[in-house]
Amino acid sequence: MSKPKVFEKPIGVKDYLPGAVAKLRHIERQVLACMQGWGYEQIMTPTMEYYDTVGVASSTSDQKLFKLLNNRGTTLVLRSDMTAPIARVVSSLLKQSDFPQRLSYHSNVFRAIEEEAGREAEFFQTGVELVGDSSAEADAEVVALAIASLKAAGVDRFKIAIGHVGFLNGLLEETLPGRVEAQEQLKGCLLGRDYVGYRQQLRELSLEEPVQRELEGILRLRGGQEICDQALQLSADATAQASIRHLCEIWDVLKAYGVSEYVLIDLTMIGDFSYYTGMTFEGYAADLGFPVVSGGRYDNLLAQFGRPAPATGFALKTTRVLELLGDNAENETVRTLVVYDAAGRTEALARAQELRAEGVNVVTERVNEWNGLSVDTDVQRPFAYKGVNYGALLPFTGKGMKGGSAR
């Protein structure tokens, strides 16, 4: 094990320089303002949580949790998502508050990863949780808000795929009753979007022909509203049917929101969190292979914290949105440089304070010698000095320094 070099940071984590921070902060501000417009209030929770409570509930696999010990020898984790911590707060500090509760957050989360994957171990999410409402209206609200949030973040071209955990579970229990292992294998293929592997698994199960056809039929259940009708015909299982009817109702509400053009139904999708119990969705931006938003209904999580309640929500992958928008929209702040010598100091610093009060960004510098800067008393055009770009120069100098020429 070699010692890290002095300039190194750990693998999988990032430094954000001023240009990137300005963009990330802009996205954060716009998205949180959008969520506030829908009545969601921001909360913040600690970076560290108990492993035995939030760690276990968070549905992040054990080897992906960052663990540490506190002074008392209790195992802590760095939060791997915000859904479980918010469930803890709703069940404790907010125990007296009525349902529904609308909460938003912007937060960094942590997942230990295989370094080869090149994925980040610390990244930002901006999201909401709508707790205490089991209706299709609630599910549609978070999908519509996810769409509004993506737009607020500056993402224009995207699609939201919605599915339902209950449909797949019902269909699999109908076709492969009690065969848990076979069900899990098929679900694993769908989770990994490995449709070839899914068909392979189906063949190896040597099912009767109608069953085989029904299970293969799932793969075609991706499209618009018509998919709901097709799905109702595919399976007679009660859970599957109820799930599809719920999904149809969500679709109707999304039409009322006027956002159904962004949505497609994808019944092969099961969501990557084990706590999802109903509708799940993922948002894909054009030209990007991984989701920029994901969410779904989790009606059993709150019970783990002692306050059973239905809930639904989503997280925008803020860091991915930042990558998506890239570094092109550079709008550097314009600064004014105030230079002065000993004689001009009081006047210069007073003027700098006035300008700042007016909203101007001002850098002050005392120049005993010229330091390579030639000044005129009336420079109002852009120039660079010591690697920084300025929009204007204001010199406050004694006689000896006047009369230089602007560069």
Place this chain on the structure above:
Amino acid sequence: MSKPKVFEKPIGVKDYLPGAVAKLRHIERQVLACMQGWGYEQIMTPTMEYYDTVGVASSTSDQKLFKLLNNRGTTLVLRSDMTAPIARVVSSLLKQSDFPQRLSYHSNVFRAIEEEAGREAEFFQTGVELVGDSSAEADAEVVALAIASLKAAGVDRFKIAIGHVGFLNGLLEETLPGRVEAQEQLKGCLLGRDYVGYRQQLRELSLEEPVQRELEGILRLRGGQEICDQALQLSADATAQASIRHLCEIWDVLKAYGVSEYVLIDLTMIGDFSYYTGMTFEGYAADLGFPVVSGGRYDNLLAQFGRPAPATGFALKTTRVLELLGDNAENETVRTLVVYDAAGRTEALARAQELRAEGVNVVTERVNEWNGLSVDTDVQRPFAYKGVNYGALLPFTGKGMKGGSAR
């Protein structure tokens, strides 16, 4: 070791509910905007750093660092301040950028603490680093910016005490040459503001009378500009003299900024970070026993990251400012409640979207039955519903629901 209860969070960390988050965010925004006005650009660094680099450089005692292991068995720490990480960035990613560099941050930092102390293990700091400028102007700039930042945060009554590490070091080396242990004991008393203990130590050292008087004299070196003159007379040591002259110059610049009314000189102050090499300062708000801001010059830290450079900066203790301002300035957002039934849904959701675009905060709810809500079509006065306060009610309902009365 008992298991934590499901609703518990680790000791020393906090949840922030919407009211507190709104205030914390307001302080963050105002202070960062103030820093931007002075030409400081925001950067962000990872929560986790290598123990062997930033951990060792950070001047937080080893037992106060939160440590964890990554996949490769390398020890990581949760950052305990932002000064060391920024020194790392200035020496790596920003290696090509000219000096001076003006950088700002708003960040959570972590310190493992004795639980009895009731201090927080995770808290927020908002600060700046001015790197590559060794002048008194630079020191005065960060002190003046600290004053402006406190005002921007909403803190009106405060005092900034400034001292100089070099003065004490020079004086102690002059009076107790080579007696490192005695010097450290005396410094320990001053760090803890234990002046009784300091006098006790002095007596136990059995010094000659003039030396004893000189060392006792330090305790009186607290006040305005006149302290500089007194200090120059107290010690003839070259380091002590140079330190005082630097401090006098800082004072002159602060007068030029027009902020000397907030400042007092306190030569008993040595700053709580071992990396300080020059001027140090602390800001105290009225009615609060602990500093709300602290900073100083650290000219040797950058060299540890391979790019030797002088630097000065400060951190505002954002979480303490929040405590200071308290929960009194409650200005809850006003929301509009849009209720609808099946017939009114499309119209209701469209209107909600219009209102949100106009900046109104809107919560929508489908009410199949009345759910205890009596509606009129023209309610524009405050009311409460399911524990939430609303400023206006907009119903979009079919015939069956009209004609209720406003509560």
